[in-house]
Amino acid sequence: MRIIIVGASPLGQHLAQRLIRERHEVILIDRDAGRARELAEILDCTVINAEGTRPDVLEKAEIGDADAVVACTDHDQDNIIIGLVARKSDVPEIVLRTDDEQFLAVAKKLGFHHIINPAQIGSMIITDALRGVDTTELSTLIRGDVRFISIIVEKRLKGTRMDDINLPEDSAVIGIYRDGRFLLAREKPALRPEDELIIVTRSAYVREICENLCEETENIII
Template identity: 55%
Template sequence: MRVIIVGAGSLGIHLTRNLIDQGREVILIEKDEAIAKELAETLDCTVINAEGTRPDILEKADIANADAVVACTPNDQNNILIGLIARDAKVEKLILKIEDKQFMDIASKLGFYHMINPASISSSYISDVLRGINAIELSNMVRYDVRFISVIATEKIIDMRLSEIPLPENSAFIGVYRKNDFILAEKDPKLSEKDELILVTRADMISSVNEVLGRNLD
């Protein structure tokens, strides 16, 4: 997998190191010359010192052949712009870091589904702790070959109910996010456009799950 990461903040650097450890090909773009120079000397990946919102720079990073683009600069508007450029280049997976809720709404309206809001995640966790709620982080539940998957409803399954979708063995739906609502799988909702399905499966079943759900990741 070839991943372009724009922004060498704490999130960008941590992600870059994780992907390198996984054997992924990473291209990291950072506009700060001193930071870019230091990372180029310490990370086993391509580091480009430039402004990542420039189409010519993303072309230099060979965005046309990227499997994923992660926009995690400190600027929400820049991250959305990077996402738009990457989408125009037909990049399959786009992940945007968005700090401000109003820009999350804008990004959602523009059709971006994978957004990270670190402040919201942290504040929700702290709020739960203060209320005496022992919330279990999803990352602590992913063990062995179990995988939790988020999938946007494709044309193949829109208007179907969850019970009508023939998931492979060792797989099950958890629920559906619909706008600001979460619907448990036991309610068997009929799927609508932009619904986000949450399911659990095993690593060796992911390809079969994608096929059933109409996701073409070739």
């Protein structure tokens, strides 16, 4: 795969090293000249010293030929802008890092499928640990081609019962998030616009489910 990473943060550097070991073609972009120069000497990849939010810089990195773009700068706003440019260039996979929950919500509303919030994940695990709870991360539960999908319910689905949602085989509704609460599917709540519907399925069915339940692509989160 040809992967563009924007932002040589610790996350960006670690990701670049891992992808290089897996023999992917990596292009790393960072605005800090000193850091870019240092990384160019130790990483076996293309390193570009430039402002990664600029469309011309991303074009220089041949974003149109990229299989994926990972925006992991230290600025949530920049990461969202990079994601929008990548979407305009029809990049198949776009991953955004956000630290602020407000920008996490904005990224979801804009329809980005893959959003990483290290601060939120880390704080949840630490809080649980302090309470003596051994929390299992979702990432440790996902194996093979299992996928979890989050879909923002549209107005046309208002009043639909979870039992009435037509899903492919090996798929199921887990529940919904509504006003900060999680309602299990067994409670059979009628859907409301802006509910966040959580579905477990196989990777082969993700696009089919999204196309059936969402007319607006900005309501799909994977």
